[in-house]
Amino acid sequence: NAGVMQNPRHLVRRRGQEARLRCSPVKGHSHVYWYRQLPEEGLKFMVYLQKENIIDESGMPKERFSAEFPKEGPSILRIQQVVRGDSAAYFCASSPRPSGGEYNEQFFGPGTRLTVL
Amino acid sequence: RKEVEQDPGPFNVPEGATVAFNCTYSNSASQSFFWYRQDCRKEPKLLMSVYSSGNEDGRFTAQLNRASQYISLLIRDSKLSDSATYLCVVNISPNFGNEKLTFGTGTRLTIIP
Numbered sequence: 001n002a003g004v005m006q007n008p009r010h011l012v013r014r015r016g017q018e019a020r021l022r023c024s025p026v027k028g029h030s031h032v033y034w035y036r037q038l039p040e041e042g043l044k045f046m047v048y049l050q051k052e053n054i055i056d057e058s059g060m061p062k063e064r065f066s067a068e069f070p071k072e073g074p075s076i077l078r079i080q081q082v083v084r085g086d087s088a089a090y091f092c093a094s095s096p097r098p099s100g101g102e103y104n105e106q107f108f109g110p111g112t113r114l115t116v117l
Numbered sequence: 118r119k120e121v122e123q124d125p126g127p128f129n130v131p132e133g134a135t136v137a138f139n140c141t142y143s144n145s146a147s148q149s150f151f152w153y154r155q156d157c158r159k160e161p162k163l164l165m166s167v168y169s170s171g172n173e174d175g176r177f178t179a180q181l182n183r184a185s186q187y188i189s190l191l192i193r194d195s196k197l198s199d200s201a202t203y204l205c206v207v208n209i210s211p212n213f214g215n216e217k218l219t220f221g222t223g224t225r226l227t228i229i230p
Contacts, residue, residue, distance in 0.1 A: 033217070042121075042204065042222040043161065056217055091160055095216060106216060108160035 004109035025094030140205030
């Protein structure tokens, strides 16, 4: 009974390179959330996706960042032309389909720690 | 003003003591409230939801005051394993089904043997 899986766990990139972070939700979960945690700060919401749809991307930087959750395969968070300020821990969470307006717990993956040199 | 504010600590308390954390939130339309726990360099894990009537889970008691926009967590008979960062979390999304969570920066707790 695997939980949320993220890979890679650690990623080192030089300024200007691209970073691709992958997230496989809990089996059967159709909702994926990405959060970013900068050093010594709290988690910040980035984007909420369902299969093949971006539902809420209000927390995504306007440039260089994109996310997808295809019909098949993991969710991908892509950061183009990385800068030092992108260094952070990126957490993915998943939840099952909401039912009747009840809150569904979000299960978090172990995170990907991105370091930009 | 931050959407969710917590005392960052650190709180250093002896084993067996009772410790209380407080949190305030700014958006009165907030719908759901939680305490998460995050161990060093690990992912956050749900500790407990917080209900208006107050709720208890073993040694942990959570309270919500909607009028004051205030949330609390009480840990009784603290154990060494309680050492962690405690995150106050609020769902301020206007639509059910979009469970976008807003996290406080966390309160660091260390239990001293």
